[in-house]
């Protein structure tokens with residue numbers, strides 16, 4: 001099976017601009033000044049659903065959240081707060097390194113892992129006020145460049161975090177599938193106990209330094225993730241916003257110990273459009289540095305993802321062709337926000353896929369095994 005690190009071999013992304021030392025910039029350079037944004041308005045009264053993992057009605061709550069929002073905040077997920085605190089310490093240590101040190105682990109144009117800008121940068125005329133660090137599998141090789149003496153302590157933290165996310169992602173997959181009326185037995189790569197052993201993931205650390213002119217800057221431009229699910233931990237600084245159909249941008253405030261769960265493009269495809277992948281972006285602020293840790297979770301790279309048979313029928317044709325994660329990442333690298341429509345087969349026959357339709361339809365929510 002090809003590894004995720006091979007996804008961009010045929011699709012290099014060249015980010016021409018020299019990476020800046022954000023802390024030394026007192027004024028927003030023109031290359032970072034986004035022209036007036038018509039959508040700076042934040043919907044004040046709208047709130048992303050918060051779901052308790054142990055709620056007896058969790059599958060229905062997840063179904064409603066995924067259909068109407070494509071995102072929810074998860075609490076009572078079992079990951080200890082102390083692990084988030086240690087991961088935060090490692091993230092802070094990493095981004096606080098001098099620029100020349102971080103550049104020793106710079107991501108090359110056709111690689112996935114390493115330090116740099118978000119890949120989507122190349123699709124925008126202006127630069128984003130952020131830096132990021134992507135880790136696939138082991139952090140060891142990268143961390144050896146960053147901390148030749150102290151790499152081991154940071155490796156241990158990151159590996160513990162990856163293991164916790166892998167476990168949580170498998171449990172979440174069972175919950176999300178159940179919410180679609182699909183059981184783990186319906187998904188070949190789920191494994192006998194729903195452990196989703198062959199799943200692939202990338203850990204993406206983001207830093208959004210404080211910014212001298214936040215209203216004209218953009219931390220991370222609007223995008224969807226190409227994943228099945230993304231599990232995001234944010235520090236206690238606001239900035240994440242999601243686009244809600246009919247309402248506009250809605251802030252996703254950090255919840256202590258909470259995790260933001262995004263529907264990604266592959267779940268959009270698997271659910272035959274029932275769960276739309278969420279468009280999100282990050283704004284920056286004048287005084288506080290924001291950090292986030294995203295666990296981008298997908299299937300084994302060579303597994304074909306297509307609309308699930310249980311969600312396809314005479315009145316619900318398959319809306320997307322099948323695609324592997326590797327192929328889709330390549331498509332995204334080329335077409336960015338047109339990637340999903342580039343694998344689309346047809347328009348819905350009627351409105352049964354409209355995310356705003358009411359909740360009554362013929363899908364049964366599968367009962368979850370008790371944990």
Ligand SMILES: C=C1C[C@]23C[C@@]1(O)CC[C@H]2[C@@]12CCC[C@@](C)(C(=O)O1)[C@H]2[C@@H]3C(=O)O
Pocket residue numbers: 004112118119120121134201202204223224225226227296329332
């Ligand atoms: C597996 C991956 C998904 C991702 C590209 C990547 O190789 C690692 C970084 C991920 C990320 C995070 C920020 C937004 C995004 C669109 C990007 O440019 O890099 C996503 C990519 C994705 O989900 O397509």
Ligand SMILES: O=C(O)CCC(=O)C(=O)O
Pocket residue numbers: 204206220225232234240280281282291292294
């Ligand atoms: O920083 C955030 O809150 C969002 C990060 C994000 O969207 C990503 O890493 O894909």
Ligand SMILES: [Fe+2]
Pocket residue numbers: 223224225230280
């Ligand atoms: Fe994202």
